[in-house]
Amino acid sequence: MAALYRKYRPRAFRDLVGQSQIVEIFGNAGRQDKLAHAYVFYGSRGTGKTTVARLVAKLANCTARDYVHKEGEPCNACVACAAIDEGRAMDVVEIDAASNRGIDEIRDLRESIRVAPSSFIYKVFIIDEAHMLTGPAWNALLKTLEEPPPRTIIILATTEYEKIPATIASRAQRFHFRKIPMRELVAKLNAIVAAEKFTITDEAVELIAAAAEGGMRDAQSLLDQAASTGASVDLATVESLVGKVGFRRIAQFVDAVVKGDASEALRALHEVRSVGGNVLDVCKELIAYLRRTLALRTDPKLEELFKDELTKEELAATVAHSKAIDPQHAIALLKALIAGYGEMRYSPFPHIPLEVAFIEHLGRK
Numbered sequence: 001m002a003a004l005y006r007k008y009r010p011r012a013f014r015d016l017v018g019q020s021q022i023v024e025i026f027g028n029a030g031r032q033d034k035l036a037h038a039y040v041f042y043g044s045r046g047t048g049k050t051t052v053a054r055l056v057a058k059l060a061n062c063t064a065r066d067y068v069h070k071e072g073e074p075c076n077a078c079v080a081c082a083a084i085d086e087g088r089a090m091d092v093v094e095i096d097a098a099s100n101r102g103i104d105e106i107r108d109l110r111e112s113i114r115v116a117p118s119s120f121i122y123k124v125f126i127i128d129e130a131h132m133l134t135g136p137a138w139n140a141l142l143k144t145l146e147e148p149p150p151r152t153i154i155i156l157a158t159t160e161y162e163k164i165p166a167t168i169a170s171r172a173q174r175f176h177f178r179k180i181p182m183r184e185l186v187a188k189l190n191a192i193v194a195a196e197k198f199t200i201t202d203e204a205v206e207l208i209a210a211a212a213e214g215g216m217r218d219a220q221s222l223l224d225q226a227a228s229t230g231a232s233v234d235l236a237t238v239e240s241l242v243g244k245v246g247f248r249r250i251a252q253f254v255d256a257v258v259k260g261d262a263s264e265a266l267r268a269l270h271e272v273r274s275v276g277g278n279v280l281d282v283c284k285e286l287i288a289y290l291r292r293t294l295a296l297r298t299d300p301k302l303e304e305l306f307k308d309e310l311t312k313e314e315l316a317a318t319v320a321h322s323k324a325i326d327p328q329h330a331i332a333l334l335k336a337l338i339a340g341y342g343e344m345r346y347s348p349f350p351h352i353p354l355e356v357a358f359i360e361h362l363g364r365k
């Protein structure tokens with residue numbers, strides 16, 4: 001079976017999750033037939049840079065121009081679209097800068113850029129991991145960008161924008177690929193779960209999305225791994241897979257904090273340890289959770305800040321806790337957890353600093 005992330009790679013701009021500004025700009029560029037000769041795509045892993053680069057190649061070369069002008073999308077049915085989808089288009093050149101750094105490769109690139117497209121409208125160069133290019137390569141590219149050959153589009157994709165020389169970046173249209181908000185990751189994962197007929201709990205899907213930290217490829221490959229562990233996937237399976245603890249478990253600790261119930265907190269910690277859970281992660285997530293409740297307590301409008309990292313239900317639970325918690329109490333515990341985290345990292349008994357923090361700060365409201 002093909003990897004999920006390959007199977008679900010968007011074939012049209014409308015299939016992209018998030019990145020709505022980028023989708024809109026390319027839609028207009030397609031409708032008006034106005035593509036730039038150079039682009040820089042930057043942003044974190046698995047957010048759609050290479051995917052969009054290939055979509056741009058189709059938008060530029062789709063032979064159904066009326067369709068492109070009307071929809072701002074490639075038709076996905078013509079010979080050009082099909083060849084690009086199947087990765088066998090001569091005029092769409094993908095270069096991995098990480099493994100093509102030699103002088104010969106650069107000379108080839110320079111010559112290749114000078115040669116007009118053989119059968120397509122545009123020759124498109126997609127240079128992935130562009131931050132790995134060497135000095136001679138940047139020089140060759142700069143010359144090209146100063147006098148762009150007609151019918152050529154160069155797309156540089158990178159996770160490290162600051163390594164792109166300013167002389168290059170300033171001659172290109174630049175697009176920042178944002179991390180994908182948690183709720184959009186969850187929605188996409190649920191759509192895949194339904195299509196693939198996986199059996200997996202909501203909490204497990206949510207933890208996968210949280211662990212992916214805004215990256216769709218990571219989210220989809222974690223789902224792949226989780227699904228391959230057995231017929232039905234629960235939270236504990238994903239917790240051991242990603243070495244992180246689910247939101248609901250952390251919320252359970254905060255319930256204990258609100259009630260000032262040290263024994264409930266100790267019992268919850270024991271539960272995490274008994275399934276091989278990561279206590280360091282409990283501490284870290286608890287710090288993050290208390291920080292959010294305190295921020296919300298200070299100003300409920302700060303909800304905006306957390307919309308990208310929590311689902312709707314998670315945000316509602318956090319808001320409820322922010323109203324119930326005693327801020328002085330929470331601040332004292334937060335400080336103890338931050339100090340405890342430092343000790344835990346080097347301790348042969350990492351759960352003990354956490355237990356001590358609970359005993360010291362709970363039950364003494």
Ligand SMILES: Nc1ncnc2c1ncn2[C@@H]1O[C@H](COP(=O)(O)OP(=O)(O)OP(=O)(O)O)[C@@H](O)[C@H]1O
Pocket residue numbers: 004005006008009010015016017018019043044045046047048049050051052157158159177180216217218220
């Ligand atoms: N915005 C998105 N919408 C839908 N799927 C996405 C999106 N971004 C990434 N994906 C999924 O993740 C896979 C990898 O995406 P892509 O190769 O475009 O990421 P990238 O930004 O180039 O990452 P890297 O920096 O690691 O090269 C795609 O095949 C697709 O399944």
Ligand SMILES: [Mg+2]
Pocket residue numbers: 049050051128157
């Ligand atoms: Mg890429």
Ligand SMILES: [Zn+2]
Pocket residue numbers: 061062063064074075076077078079080081082
């Ligand atoms: Zn087409």
